[in-house]
Amino acid sequence: MENRLAQTRVPIDALLARRWSPRAFDSGRAVSREQLAALLEAARWAPSCNGDEPWCYLVWDRGRDAQGWQKAFECLSENNRKWCKNVPVLMLSCAGSIFGHSGKPNRFAQHDTGMADLSIALQATTLGLIVHQMGGYDAAKARAAFDVPEEYTPMAMIAVGYEASPDVLDDETKQKELKARSRKPLETRFFEGAWGKAVEL
């Protein structure tokens, strides 16, 4: 949808401008293994501090492992379950808090896992898929259900699939879906000269 494009004062890369986080998924279209491979390769090649690649991912493909998918689905918040019932693939990114090379704490693990997660979202956009990342899930339940080791922190639950008409959504979710995308003014987040002093562009 045209009104889904990022509104920017100068043009940005089309892939970055097009990526957004829809909720209307097509329950009838699966994600192929080749598409999945591309999503995971994109994450794999994300940058990371000291090249530690501190992320691990769990993947649930409804068409191959309906039981695993259902267990993941049941970790989601009630609001997210409303629309995730149509999602063919769920993933969970986890951030490893210990550097592989030194055994010391890696304070960039969550930051770097975010970079891998965005890589998945952008690769999905390239493939004509959609991605919606969620923080709204029970992380303790997910950890217990899938034996996530203590040194890994569950980060984003990620829905992947094809876009459908907003009409597949319940009324409340549909209103969210149709709302114009927005961001806070650039001046409130990007500083030059001193903290809080807006960059002059």
Next chain:
Amino acid sequence: MENRLAQTRVPIDALLARRWSPRAFDSGRAVSREQLAALLEAARWAPSCNGDEPWCYLVWDRGRDAQGWQKAFECLSENNRKWCKNVPVLMLSCAGSIFGHSGKPNRFAQHDTGMADLSIALQATTLGLIVHQMGGYDAAKARAAFDVPEEYTPMAMIAVGYEASPDVLDDETKQKELKARSRKPLETRFFEGAWGKAVEL
């Protein structure tokens, strides 16, 4: 350079495949304000949990604020200073730990700041610029020097500029620059069915 491309089992988006983290910067070429605007807009439109946009950035443009740039430069580790001496623009991303809408802790702040940082790196790649993110700097020194508020955590120090020949680097850094890029096998990070069980692709 051709051997800088990500090596993947299936093709990934060209922008994702081309992005890497060079150290050889051209000291003679500045980043324009319009380019800077595009980098910041890319970060601004990154996704975030609850749309909180938990990131703030400090920007130091050597051509406009040599003193600020120098102060930022002096926060870098000795190894990073070796090549950052040629960098025209430095930035620091900071992650805000408190949700704006609720005043409660935002456990996704660092993750989401990572997504904004990768957006900058990808937008730079589109523009023909290069970006190198660093964890190697003194965060306490940066906090004190630039009055970073307590609720913000300094994350990545980001070098932005134009690529130069690796010959501008000292010998040790040049060896790092010319090394083939690599990642751990996909099977060690991406699981399906159970933690540690590789996705079958």
